[in-house]
Amino acid sequence: MRELAKNAGIAFSTVHRFESTGSATESTKxxxxxxxxxxxxxxxxxxxTGVRLRLSSNSEQ
Structure with a gap:
């Protein structure tokens, strides 16, 4: 969570709250x-709802 917060430019507590409650502003999301x-x-x-890994054009060959 700390790494995500750092990379997103938001507070750790914001990430923790979002993961705990599912509630966040659209900007945070x-x-x-x-x-x-x-x-x-x-x-x-x-x-x-889900996630997927985007493959680079090199990986798709």
Missing amino acids: EKIKAAYASFGVEITNGDY
Whole structure:
């Protein structure tokens, strides 16, 4: 959680509260999604909420 908070530019307590309660501002959620995206992880919301690892073009060959 500390690494996520650092990468997202938000407080550790904010990440902890979000993981504990599921409640966060849209701005916080966007920062968390961007932090994960910087490591190639995409937050999805298709048929169900989840995550997936984005493969680079080199990995897809």
